[in-house]
Amino acid sequence: MKQLKISCNIDVFETLDELPKDVQSLMNKAHNARSKAYAPYSKFLVGAALELSNGEIITGNNQENAAYPSGLCAERTAIFYAHAQFPEEAILRMAIAAGSEHKEAETPIPPCGGCRQALVEYEQLQKKQIELYFMGTKGQVAHSNSVENILPWIFDKKAL
Helix, strand or coil: CCCCCCCCCCEEECCHHHCCHHHHHHHHHHHHHHCCCECCCCCEEEEEEEEECCCCEEEEECECCCCHHHCECHHHHHHHHHHHHCCCCCEEEEEEEEEECCCCCCCCCCCCHHHHHHHHHHHHHHCCCCEEEEECCCCCEEEECCHHHHCCCCCCHHHC
16 A cells, blocks of 8 residues: 655735735625625625636626525636636636625635536646635635646546
């Protein structure tokens, strides 16, 4: 037997102000999208904003439904729309802001596993890394150079 060690590298900024201005703007769009989320059951609001290679900014937010599996996360709402409308454009980066209506979240909240899987598929499809920036409702912002970095042992088409 051998042991396999898998790790990832994440940069953590203490505040939004430490980010480059264009990333601050993208994160502000994610916060704005979060404010429009439909989450009457979980009260957990998520907003996502992504930048395409043509300069377009696409936003999305989580959409819940009383039949829970019928809802959709903010990240997938944004990325599916982006690919449907601009299939030839690469996704350069995504900003995510998340947190409960009941309390402030000062530590970064990463995408769920389902969103990581969907995002890594698009990263592989476009053969170009997608930068991720994610945070709670305020405070620290985490940065990963790629989706695969936060999902290091990926399940992909080679397994099918």
